Amino acid sequence: MDYNRAYIFYIIVVNIAAFYLVAFLSSYPSEQARKSRVELRAKQDDIIKLEALNEWIIRSITSGLITLDDQGRIILFNPASERIFGIDARLAIGSPVTDILPELKPYCVIPAVSDHQQKVSQTFIDLPYKRSDEREVFLRFSISPLILPEMGQKGQILAFQDMTDMRKIEEDMKRVEGLAMIGELAAGIAHEIRNPMASISGSIQMLKEGLDQDDVNSRLMGIILREINRLNHLVNDFLLFARPKRANFRNFDLHQLIIEALELFKKSGKWTEKLAATTHFDSPIQMESDPEQIKQVLWNLFLNAIEAMPDGGSLHITTHLLDDQNVHTNNGKMVEVKIRDTGEGFSDNTLSHLFTPFFTTKDEGSGLGLAIVKRIIEGLDGSVHGANHSDGGAEITILLHPSPMPSA
Numbered sequence: 001m002d003y004n005r006a007y008i009f010y011i012i013v014v015n016i017a018a019f020y021l022v023a024f025l026s027s028y029p030s031e032q033a034r035k036s037r038v039e040l041r042a043k044q045d046d047i048i049k050l051e052a053l054n055e056w057i058i059r060s061i062t063s064g065l066i067t068l069d070d071q072g073r074i075i076l077f078n079p080a081s082e083r084i085f086g087i088d089a090r091l092a093i094g095s096p097v098t099d100i101l102p103e104l105k106p107y108c109v110i111p112a113v114s115d116h117q118q119k120v121s122q123t124f125i126d127l128p129y130k131r132s133d134e135r136e137v138f139l140r141f142s143i144s145p146l147i148l149p150e151m152g153q154k155g156q157i158l159a160f161q162d163m164t165d166m167r168k169i170e171e172d173m174k175r176v177e178g179l180a181m182i183g184e185l186a187a188g189i190a191h192e193i194r195n196p197m198a199s200i201s202g203s204i205q206m207l208k209e210g211l212d213q214d215d216v217n218s219r220l221m222g223i224i225l226r227e228i229n230r231l232n233h234l235v236n237d238f239l240l241f242a243r244p245k246r247a248n249f250r251n252f253d254l255h256q257l258i259i260e261a262l263e264l265f266k267k268s269g270k271w272t273e274k275l276a277a278t279t280h281f282d283s284p285i286q287m288e289s290d291p292e293q294i295k296q297v298l299w300n301l302f303l304n305a306i307e308a309m310p311d312g313g314s315l316h317i318t319t320h321l322l323d324d325q326n327v328h329t330n331n332g333k334m335v336e337v338k339i340r341d342t343g344e345g346f347s348d349n350t351l352s353h354l355f356t357p358f359f360t361t362k363d364e365g366s367g368l369g370l371a372i373v374k375r376i377i378e379g380l381d382g383s384v385h386g387a388n389h390s391d392g393g394a395e396i397t398i399l400l401h402p403s404p405m406p407s408a
Contacts (some may be wrong), residue, residue, distance in 0.1 A: 031245045040047070049093060062080055063080055063161050064080045064085070064141075065078040065158070065160075066097065066157075066158040067156070068156045069155045072096050072108055073097070074093050074095055074096075074097050075093065075094075076093070084139065085101065085266075086131040086132055086135070095109075095156075103129060104158070108143070117144070124140050124141070126138070127141060136164075138162075138163050139160050139162060140161050141157050141159060143158055143159055146157070154296075166320065197228055197231060198232075201228045201229070202329060204221060204228070208225075214290075245278055248290050250288065250291065252289075252334065253287075254285040254286070254294075255284065255319065257294060257295065258279065258281075260295075262279075265298075270303065271306070271399060272306075272312070274313075275306055275309065275313065275315065276313075276314045276315070277385055278314060278315070278316050279316075279318070280317070280318040280319075281319050282318075282319050282321050283321065285402065286402070287335060287402050288402065288404060289403075293316075293376045296372070297376050298339075298400070301339040301373060301396055304370065305341035308393075316339075316342075317337070317338070318338045319335065319336065321336075322335070333402055334399050334400065335399070335401070335402050337398040337400070338395055338397050339398075340389050340393055340396075341394055342392060345393055346388055346394050351387070351388075354370055355370050356371065370396075372392040377400070380401075382398060382399050383399045384396065384398050
């Protein structure tokens, strides 16, 4: 009886254990399948995100991207290609590239496996292209093989860049370089002209002294000397404009410099009793700049001012030390110098060409005075502009840094 109870208990325990073992073994594949489904779903999400990222990269890049299959049909035509070629992607996809872009026919060789294609794939190609809206663009593109794993080459990838603006910049740079070369040549010729003019002027003066001083000879010799002097002034002004001197920075008192320049100008013979000068100086201004070049600027502006007042008038010189936080300098300050006359002021045409070289409204002017002023001031990292004053007359405003700007 005891044996039967032990046996029955044993059978029950074995069956219970078997049931748990079967349950465990049957739940394991289910758990593994569940984990596999979760991992698969995560990988699918990653693939979807990666595809979306690739799609947005292709849509966002500024380079045109065209992909062809092994038959030369377009299978990708990104938005940048639409902008560059002015062609809707819906019209391009599925069509042979040579039908949509006939200009590419010499480069898109089908089948692509050829020496020509390999050579093209290794280089950039420049291609002028006229869009349907008659706008001409200059393109630079490359061709690469579309290679799929275990399948080899199955098409081509064409990458385009719109180089129209860059081409214009390159042409402008070449034009500027050419103008600079012409300017150097002109400056060299002007420099060489000065020596013969000095010889001619000296010879004419000697001839004038040796000839009979009748009215005709005296008048002719005077005309020759006057025109030689005028030509010499023009050459000197041109050389000063074309080859400005290197700035020699040193400390000086701006107001003392202005007073000295004004006194020197008054003694030059160009000043008359009909002219008056007034100065309105701000608090003492100590500067570190090139005083000789600033003197040259002041001389040119004084000369322009008195020439604008042939019947007399007033020359006003004012200075201010501007403290403006919007001024991006090493100390937030700028020196303002204003030169004003009481003449008729600038006409609209003159204002639009105020600092243009060789533009002048004077019969005997070279048109380089204000151009030299602008060239010198900009060389000192300053700025200059002109306007008509509200009380009448013309006014030139100069802005200068009180000390040299730090190099970039």
